[in-house]
Amino acid sequence: xxxxxxxxxxxxxxxxxxxxxxxxxxxxHNSMYWYRQxxxxxxxxxxxxxxxxxxxxxEVPNGYNVSRLNKRExxxxxxxAAPSQTSVYFCASSExxxxxxxxxxxxxxxxx
Amino acid sequence: AQSVSQHNHHVILSEAASLELGCNYSYGGTVNLxxxxxxxxxxxxxxxxxxxxxxxxxxxxxxxxxxxxxxxxFNLRKPSVQWSDTAEYFCAIYGSSNTGKLIFGxxxxxxxxx
Numbered sequence: 648x649x650x651x652x653x654x655x656x657x658x659x660x661x662x663x664x665x666x667x668x669x670x671x672x673x674x675x676h677n678s679m680y681w682y683r684q685x686x687x688x689x690x691x692x693x694x695x696x697x698x699x700x701x702x703x704x705x706e707v708p709n710g711y712n713v714s715r716l717n718k719r720e721x722x723x724x725x726x727x728a729a730p731s732q733t734s735v736y737f738c739a740s741s742e743x744x745x746x747x748x749x750x751x752x753x754x755x756x757x758x759x
Numbered sequence: 760a761q762s763v764s765q766h767n768h769h770v771i772l773s774e775a776a777s778l779e780l781g782c783n784y785s786y787g788g789t790v791n792l793x794x795x796x797x798x799x800x801x802x803x804x805x806x807x808x809x810x811x812x813x814x815x816x817x818x819x820x821x822x823x824x825x826x827x828x829x830x831x832x833f834n835l836r837k838p839s840v841q842w843s844d845t846a847e848y849f850c851a852i853y854g855s856s857n858t859g860k861l862i863f864g865x866x867x868x869x870x871x872x873x
Contacts, residue, residue, distance in 0.1 A: 651802075680861075687768070689849055689863035690803075705860060737803065745791045745810075745853035748861060750803040 649673055651751035653738050659757045660728045668723040668754050670738030678741045679721035680705075680748065681713060683734040690737065696721055728758045761786045761854050765864035772840050773872050780835040780867050782824075782850035791853040792833040793861070794824055798846045806848070809833065820844070842873045 651672045660666055672679065677698045682690040682705075692705030696715040710732060712724045721740075725732060735755050739748040766781040784790065794806040807818025814826040824835045833850060850864040 682863075687865055689763075689765075689865045690851075691863070692860055695860070739803075745861070747793075747805045747808060750795075752802045 651738055651740055651749050653736075653751040653754050655754060656752065657755050659759065660725075661759050662729060664728050665724065665726050666728065666756075667725075668736055668738075668756075669720070670722065670751060671720045672738075672740040672749070673719065674740060674742075674749065675718070676740035676742050676749075677718070678743060678746075679715065680739040680741075681711075681721070681723045682737045682739065683707065683732075684737060684753070685734050693723065693736075728756075730758045732756065733758045761852065761860075761862050763850055763852055763862050763864035765848075765850055765867050767867045768865065769868045769870070771870045771872065774842055775839050776871075778835070778837040778840045778844070778869070780848055780850075780869070782833045782835065782864060784831050784833070784850075784852045784862075786831075786852060786854045788854055792824075792826060793851040793853070794818065794822070794833070794835050795849045795851060795863075796846050797849070803849065806835070840869075840871050842871050845869060845871045 654669045680695040681693040691707050694713040696702045699718045714722045735753045738751040741748045762785045764783045792809040795803045796806045797803045807816050809816045809826045817823045848867045
């Protein structure tokens with residue numbers, strides 16, 4: 648039982664490049680989330696998915712897209728990376744809302 | 760709009776000292792409250808949560824928090840900290856009308872000196 652896994656762990660991009668962050672959970676949770684963590688700002692919700700087939704915007708969705716591929720997987724895509732997207736990205740899942748969210752190990756992204 | 764404020768950004772304590780980390784929120788309706796912890800190099804994990812009932816909530820590793828509705832507060836306490844409590848602590852709320860959105864505070868970094 649791996650919990651929530653994320654790939655990659657680290658990534659460096661140049662401005663304008665695109666990439667997809669992958670997230671998977673093996674706890675059969677309905678809800679999944681993407682956050683970004685920036686110093687002094689805590690975690691901010693980018694997008695979430697209450698259930699398979701649905702996605703909704705969070706606090707800071709601009710510049711991102713998501714796909715809930717199936718119940719297990721929830722990916723985050725940066726179409727044209729900007730330096731302002733340099734951050735640590737966390738994926739999380741929960742059985743329902745509200746409930747305890749279980750977090751992945753994070754992806755540290757640097758955009759040059 | 761909902762918000763969470765953690766007053767202390769960086770706290771330094773010696774081992775065996777008592778800890779209290781402040782958390783205040785802004786929301787007029789029913790809330791669910793959480794404290795998460797992020798140990799160095801690890802991912803966030805739940806310390807404790809409050810949904811309803813006894814406002815004094817006990818969590819893992821000897822932590823507790825008290826929900827004071829009149830003060831919109833959910834402060835985290837531990838009577839005697841250990842070096843292993845060095846971590847970043849996040850308070851978070853989920854408002855009843857806030858579909859799917861867990862709002863986090865800015866975080867408090869706790870450094871415990873041996």
